Amino acid sequence: MGLLGWFNHDVITVLDFNREDFEVLFSEAVNMEKYAKSRLDILNDKVLALAFFEPSTRTRLSFETAMLRLGGRVIGFSGTEATSMAKGENLADTIRMLDSYANAIVIRHSLEGAAKFAAEIAESPVINAGDGSQNHPTQAMLDLYTIWREFNIIDGLSIGILGDLKYARVVNSLVQALSYYKVKLHLISPELLKPRRELLEFMNSRGMVYDWTDDPHNVIGDLDVLYVVRIQRERFPDPIEYERVKGAYRVDLKLLSRAKPNLVILHPLPRVDEVDFTVDNTHYAKYFRQAGLGVPLRMALLKLILKGGD
Amino acid sequence: MGLLGWFNHDVITVLDFNREDFEVLFSEAVNMEKYAKSRLDILNDKVLALAFFEPSTRTRLSFETAMLRLGGRVIGFSGTEATSMAKGENLADTIRMLDSYANAIVIRHSLEGAAKFAAEIAESPVINAGDGSQNHPTQAMLDLYTIWREFNIIDGLSIGILGDLKYARVVNSLVQALSYYKVKLHLISPELLKPRRELLEFMNSRGMVYDWTDDPHNVIGDLDVLYVVRIQRERFPDPIEYERVKGAYRVDLKLLSRAKPNLVILHPLPRVDEVDFTVDNTHYAKYFRQAGLGVPLRMALLKLILKGGD
Amino acid sequence: MGLLGWFNHDVITVLDFNREDFEVLFSEAVNMEKYAKSRLDILNDKVLALAFFEPSTRTRLSFETAMLRLGGRVIGFSGTEATSMAKGENLADTIRMLDSYANAIVIRHSLEGAAKFAAEIAESPVINAGDGSQNHPTQAMLDLYTIWREFNIIDGLSIGILGDLKYARVVNSLVQALSYYKVKLHLISPELLKPRRELLEFMNSRGMVYDWTDDPHNVIGDLDVLYVVRIQRERFPDPIEYERVKGAYRVDLKLLSRAKPNLVILHPLPRVDEVDFTVDNTHYAKYFRQAGLGVPLRMALLKLILKGGD
Numbered sequence: 001m002g003l004l005g006w007f008n009h010d011v012i013t014v015l016d017f018n019r020e021d022f023e024v025l026f027s028e029a030v031n032m033e034k035y036a037k038s039r040l041d042i043l044n045d046k047v048l049a050l051a052f053f054e055p056s057t058r059t060r061l062s063f064e065t066a067m068l069r070l071g072g073r074v075i076g077f078s079g080t081e082a083t084s085m086a087k088g089e090n091l092a093d094t095i096r097m098l099d100s101y102a103n104a105i106v107i108r109h110s111l112e113g114a115a116k117f118a119a120e121i122a123e124s125p126v127i128n129a130g131d132g133s134q135n136h137p138t139q140a141m142l143d144l145y146t147i148w149r150e151f152n153i154i155d156g157l158s159i160g161i162l163g164d165l166k167y168a169r170v171v172n173s174l175v176q177a178l179s180y181y182k183v184k185l186h187l188i189s190p191e192l193l194k195p196r197r198e199l200l201e202f203m204n205s206r207g208m209v210y211d212w213t214d215d216p217h218n219v220i221g222d223l224d225v226l227y228v229v230r231i232q233r234e235r236f237p238d239p240i241e242y243e244r245v246k247g248a249y250r251v252d253l254k255l256l257s258r259a260k261p262n263l264v265i266l267h268p269l270p271r272v273d274e275v276d277f278t279v280d281n282t283h284y285a286k287y288f289r290q291a292g293l294g295v296p297l298r299m300a301l302l303k304l305i306l307k308g309g310d
Numbered sequence: 311m312g313l314l315g316w317f318n319h320d321v322i323t324v325l326d327f328n329r330e331d332f333e334v335l336f337s338e339a340v341n342m343e344k345y346a347k348s349r350l351d352i353l354n355d356k357v358l359a360l361a362f363f364e365p366s367t368r369t370r371l372s373f374e375t376a377m378l379r380l381g382g383r384v385i386g387f388s389g390t391e392a393t394s395m396a397k398g399e400n401l402a403d404t405i406r407m408l409d410s411y412a413n414a415i416v417i418r419h420s421l422e423g424a425a426k427f428a429a430e431i432a433e434s435p436v437i438n439a440g441d442g443s444q445n446h447p448t449q450a451m452l453d454l455y456t457i458w459r460e461f462n463i464i465d466g467l468s469i470g471i472l473g474d475l476k477y478a479r480v481v482n483s484l485v486q487a488l489s490y491y492k493v494k495l496h497l498i499s500p501e502l503l504k505p506r507r508e509l510l511e512f513m514n515s516r517g518m519v520y521d522w523t524d525d526p527h528n529v530i531g532d533l534d535v536l537y538v539v540r541i542q543r544e545r546f547p548d549p550i551e552y553e554r555v556k557g558a559y560r561v562d563l564k565l566l567s568r569a570k571p572n573l574v575i576l577h578p579l580p581r582v583d584e585v586d587f588t589v590d591n592t593h594y595a596k597y598f599r600q601a602g603l604g605v606p607l608r609m610a611l612l613k614l615i616l617k618g619g620d
Numbered sequence: 621m622g623l624l625g626w627f628n629h630d631v632i633t634v635l636d637f638n639r640e641d642f643e644v645l646f647s648e649a650v651n652m653e654k655y656a657k658s659r660l661d662i663l664n665d666k667v668l669a670l671a672f673f674e675p676s677t678r679t680r681l682s683f684e685t686a687m688l689r690l691g692g693r694v695i696g697f698s699g700t701e702a703t704s705m706a707k708g709e710n711l712a713d714t715i716r717m718l719d720s721y722a723n724a725i726v727i728r729h730s731l732e733g734a735a736k737f738a739a740e741i742a743e744s745p746v747i748n749a750g751d752g753s754q755n756h757p758t759q760a761m762l763d764l765y766t767i768w769r770e771f772n773i774i775d776g777l778s779i780g781i782l783g784d785l786k787y788a789r790v791v792n793s794l795v796q797a798l799s800y801y802k803v804k805l806h807l808i809s810p811e812l813l814k815p816r817r818e819l820l821e822f823m824n825s826r827g828m829v830y831d832w833t834d835d836p837h838n839v840i841g842d843l844d845v846l847y848v849v850r851i852q853r854e855r856f857p858d859p860i861e862y863e864r865v866k867g868a869y870r871v872d873l874k875l876l877s878r879a880k881p882n883l884v885i886l887h888p889l890p891r892v893d894e895v896d897f898t899v900d901n902t903h904y905a906k907y908f909r910q911a912g913l914g915v916p917l918r919m920a921l922l923k924l925i926l927k928g929g930d
Contacts, residue, residue, distance in 0.1 A: 037723060038665035045348035047375055058717055061695050065667055065721040068693040073378040075371050093580060097368055100602030101375040103347060270713060292720030355658035357685055383688040385681050403890060407678055410912030411685040413657060 006304035010119040019180035028300035041071035049102035050076030066298035140173035160186040163229035185210035186219040252276040316614035320429040329490035338610035351381035359412035360386030376608035450483035470496040473539035495520035496529040562586040626924035630739040639800035648920035661691035669722035670696030686918035760793035766910040780806040783849035805830035806839040872896040
């Protein structure tokens, strides 16, 4: 399994890359941490287009900051402007326009497959910043990078993923990314939000070791990493059912009293109340570090795609 | 008729310039094509203000990209933000603010004459990116430039303009720009959307050669260039009349079966369905090239206005 | 009373600084006027985050222009995007994100105390671009700077502040800033919009010389500076009362016929009609100069905070 490579490649799903590619990326990202608050002028002649058909301040700003820190420039649109645009023009023509203006395109879209479609049209590399409910590859790369920065290793870890395992787009990408490593997965969710059959089949086909429970207390003591994603009220047909369930999936000091001493809690953010604010002050809380690493990780990604390795 | 000149000049209508100016612009734009995907640092100390009181992603991003590719910086507003602003402050005060911040101002506004008004107030050069229903000079310059890049000449061409000839703001500017050349114009539109009397009078006063028809089939075989603009449903008092008419003005393979082999189809974009998607794959389709040339053309424009010729 | 200092400091209220700090700032700003339309590359490795939870085109663009003129980069959000974001995430998490991306944060928020709260969370310096109804320190610094540029001195001047003295957020900051100087203050407002008791107590505690009147004609002849703020219709429970009152607080040529020859009229802008447009052409009108000085003043501020004095 050799290097699939980064230079001039699209980033549509994590499965477009492999473990060796991740190692190259992570090694580059460590280097980029030195410049994440200053500047490294290596993409001065590049323009990055951000096509955010769905708003996402955090992901958008981390890409934007990463590009600017590398000396590049950023153009694009997001939110309401994008909505009104989407009405007037088909996606293909919009992508063609951005392709002729910019050197790479970051796209976020509510429709499954939008990023792949864009990549088929554009000559410039296209980076998927989240489409549909299944893919958010750069978030998964960031998640893995944070785990690796915390433990110096990923193989051998026991990793819990807690929350909406059915619809949260990052879950799918994260599990795919973890499939390149020898980890033990504990999937934790209400019955209603269990992983889709496709994800279970994927894990089986890759020989991944996993179990599922609806109660985090059952596995908290075994975890090295607890990855939390939000459970949205709208997923429940019955609001009363939601109210009954949500407390059980809220990470608080009581749950953590049974945790390993060096447990690492991650969250893609933004959070609402699925991680209690009292947890922020514990040494378990690494989600803010995780958010901060989004800039050097994406600097590394942009460098590898637009300029290649050294 | 000598050079009217670009340096430090406003760009309000194409009639502010002449054929010699266009030649200077086009020659500069050819040079800029070399840098349209990289960077030429000649406007490093300049800031361009974009005042888009009306949204226009394509025009806005092409100005923004052009400025960034020249090493400059961009500030401004567009869309909903502009709307709420327009309520709170008169246009004159907004322009004075931008004038004191930036080195040049690009304005787009729904009101006829807004750009001229802005130019009277601002000391910095003002560029009209579309105001009212009559002027969009930089689009017309881009249209001419694309034609010139395709044929190496404009004189002698037979040019059809198809669609809403009454309200589409680019039509007026394009005809004005073409008045500096010896072309044959075929105007093609429904009766309801024929050119305004003022435009006909303008063409007469310039001794332009033109005819009008309501059926593109009548002239398709004679055209070197077919310029298509959208027909908007709202223009028709009776929706049934619109449905009856629109098919006849849709450019498709059937219409093109009677075209000259080197016909060039242009469109200012965005399009809805007035050019059928099957046309995209033919060698006639040059509207994507046209869109892409928007960056080098506007790089040339910004260079000439903010820095002058060499 | 020594220098409190600027380097790496938050700017939450003008009371965080003193007269000596202002002198350092103003001296730096005079220097920056040379570069306010070009560029001085001293913040190349810095990124400024603009967190405008409330829209403010003028303040936002002047910060953005200032940062870009110093070679820095800008990221952020404003207006509707901010609104939707505010729903999904608590302020603390948003600030933590920006803190990890940027080297300094400019915040504008409708809630009193939001800037102070942000400063407590962020490690990077936080600049208050207006929060609640009491603080807008950089506007007050700009106001003082403009006065100083006009008169070369602030001590000894007679300064009128006219309009909504109760809710206009800049009034509080301006009075605080003036407390470091020996000025005579004439406060002019309808009875309903008199200064709050806290502001009166502040002026008393600082031994400031001031009086109040509801009629500008009473004091116009004594003024060196007339600072005008808007009176908003919404402040009046009874619309008829508003209509009756507003004319009396409108600055026009008739009022100015009794002014000193070198009276200076300032206004934070945007204005609606509280300064008549005929006043714009008089030599009294300095509000456009004031707006323009916003860029060099904020260049000086950003330089001192992010790089320090020389």
